[in-house]
Ligand SMILES: Nc1nc(-c2ccc(Cl)c(S(N)(=O)=O)c2)cs1
């Protein structure tokens with residue numbers, strides 16, 4: 427096709443057809459309010475308006491479509507899953523969740539905290555209700571980001587998702603997951619009072635600068651085998667030659683932005 431498709435750096439080195447690595451991504455990707463960033467925790471500004479989130483529909487058990495979209499594993503979410511509060515201007519409806527990871531358990535997150543990166547990062551993507559004003563508003567999208575680190579125990583809440591990975595090795599494959607709830611995947615709610623907040627972008631092309639980011643301080647813990655399953659079961663390509671790993675955008679400059687903390 428005329429336009430090469432976007433890809434991660436690891437794919438540029440290993441790609442049969444030439445794909446565009448992060449330095450060549452188009453859209454808004456080369457602008458100055460991009461994500462992810464390194465969050466310097468002692469420079470984050472306390473903001474009293476950053477109250478608790480109210481999660482609605484997160485505890486509802488639902489069997490959902492899980493797909494390998496060639497860049498990540500993505501779980502489709504229903505619009506009756508919503509968030510409010512958390513310093514957000516209005517109610518946001520969930521659309522999907524997906525993850526970023528690496529076989530190197532110190533390089534699989536997109537955001538960093540004081541220069542430290544984690545094994546994985548899970549993003550729950552929400553859209554402002556369509557009646558919520560302009561579609562290109564700076565806060566059109568709200569992403570809740572959860573950092574994942576290696577723990578000694580198997581995380582039972584992730585079993586259903588990890589088991590689904592076996593069935594979607596190739597891009598474009600999808601499967602319906604056994605009924606599970608978002609609450610199964612998250613730290614307990616009373617641990618979600620502390621988070622960082624900043625204005626940024628999608629971390630994938632076209633990198634629209636329309637995302638209000640929330641990065642929670644409390645980590646999710648998965649057993650090493652559960653983390654490695656993502657790199658071992660999933661592939662970027664049809665031929666299953668390139669394992670899906672390091673689907674992580676490089677850190678972007680904070681520029682003149684401030685990071686706030688609850
Ligand atoms: N095709 C794909 N799209 C995404 C995606 C879509 C929306 C968003 Cl908001 C994001 S992110 N990483 O900024 O949360 C990623 C992943 S893979």
Ligand SMILES: [Zn+2]
Nearest residue numbers: 524526549629
């Ligand atoms: Zn993401």
